[in-house]
Amino acid sequence: MAVFTPVPETDAAPLFKALGLGRLKALQGIEGGIENTNFFATTEREGAEHEWVLTLFERLTHAQLPFYLHLMKHLAQRGIPVPEPQAKPEGMRRRPGEDELLHTLRGKPAAIVNRLRGKSVLAPAPAHCAAVGGMLARMHLAGRDYGRSQPNLRGLPWWNETVPVVLPHLATGEAALLQAELAYQNHVAASSAWAALPRGPVHADLFRDNVMFDDEAGAPDAPRLTGFFDFYFAGVDAWLFDLAVTLNDWATDLPTGALDLPRARALVAAYQAERALTQAERDLLPAMLRAGALRFWLSRLWDWHLPRQASLLKPHDPAHFERVLRQRLAQPLTMAALES
Numbered sequence: 001m002a003v004f005t006p007v008p009e010t011d012a013a014p015l016f017k018a019l020g021l022g023r024l025k026a027l028q029g030i031e032g033g034i035e036n037t038n039f040f041a042t043t044e045r046e047g048a049e050h051e052w053v054l055t056l057f058e059r060l061t062h063a064q065l066p067f068y069l070h071l072m073k074h075l076a077q078r079g080i081p082v083p084e085p086q087a088k089p090e091g092m093r094r095r096p097g098e099d100e101l102l103h104t105l106r107g108k109p110a111a112i113v114n115r116l117r118g119k120s121v122l123a124p125a126p127a128h129c130a131a132v133g134g135m136l137a138r139m140h141l142a143g144r145d146y147g148r149s150q151p152n153l154r155g156l157p158w159w160n161e162t163v164p165v166v167l168p169h170l171a172t173g174e175a176a177l178l179q180a181e182l183a184y185q186n187h188v189a190a191s192s193a194w195a196a197l198p199r200g201p202v203h204a205d206l207f208r209d210n211v212m213f214d215d216e217a218g219a220p221d222a223p224r225l226t227g228f229f230d231f232y233f234a235g236v237d238a239w240l241f242d243l244a245v246t247l248n249d250w251a252t253d254l255p256t257g258a259l260d261l262p263r264a265r266a267l268v269a270a271y272q273a274e275r276a277l278t279q280a281e282r283d284l285l286p287a288m289l290r291a292g293a294l295r296f297w298l299s300r301l302w303d304w305h306l307p308r309q310a311s312l313l314k315p316h317d318p319a320h321f322e323r324v325l326r327q328r329l330a331q332p333l334t335m336a337a338l339e340s
């Protein structure tokens, strides 16, 4: 379990009460996450039980967090199924720099959101990929009128900064690939096609474990997606980058890193049913699939070689995304292949 900051119930209960969420009955650390400290919480209000997720942010600051929290609220208000951050009531005292959706617990920035129903689907079928692709496009469109802006903090500037930090830990072949790919992505980012990509708030981490399905409620060929969550890598970036990150997880064969064409086709077709890709996006799909692989290879290398303290932390395997990158280089996925 990655509980970086333990929180006794006696510390959390006053916050739930102050937000009008009821009396705290249970608080349980959540296994699995590697970025933040998360707890499932149960409260009782007016005779009914309510389920929440309490997050303490370990790396993000009070200044960075309002972008994510207000984005979730904005999307929730437009019918996209995402957890909705709970606000302080009018008049509740705020610490300096605190936003109405952002709280402080054990000295850390904290948020409380509703717990989504359902489970993550870790072996998705094309029908799950279609549900994710369609909702991703709807989410991009719903974000167009979001008023706040913050760059993707794990974008190109972070890659340029972090590659030199991990290089001393790598074997020669890995180091050469990482440097070559970084050079290629800097070249792509200087192109007119890249400048023409439509942009907006993106999730940027929409992996299988950040989506919920209520499979029992849906028909086998129409699974019911109950939510996207973990928006704490979101930022304003190219919509195509988000689609590429999503494809690299949902439509990838995990043992080999190769793309699974039926799942990729289902995901992109459902995305395009909501929003057709522009010519620049169609042209840059192979490059953005490489960018998405580089992004997560690099963050995993960083977590692996420069780990932080946690009660019990299992860093993700960086070699998976090295394989994904090598596959995207060896077999670029073109729109022609997806639409044939």
Ligand SMILES: Nc1ncnc2c1ncn2[C@@H]1O[C@H](COP(=O)(O)OP(=O)(O)OP(=O)(O)O)[C@@H](O)[C@H]1O
Residues within 6 Å of the ligand: 002, 030, 031, 032, 033, 034, 035, 036, 037, 038, 053, 083, 113, 114, 115, 116, 117, 209, 210, 229, 230, 232
């Ligand atoms: N709103 C929510 N509703 C239901 N379950 C949630 C919610 N938020 C988090 N969880 C559960 O908590 C687990 C860990 O959360 P999350 O993935 O956000 O961790 P993290 O450390 O912030 O991120 P990461 O996935 O980047 O490691 C999830 O896998 C999920 O089971």
Ligand SMILES: N[C@@H](CCO)C(=O)O
Residues within 6 Å of the ligand: 034, 035, 205, 207, 296, 299, 300, 316
């Ligand atoms: N989705 C990321 C973890 C951070 O959210 C990964 O698989 O490396």
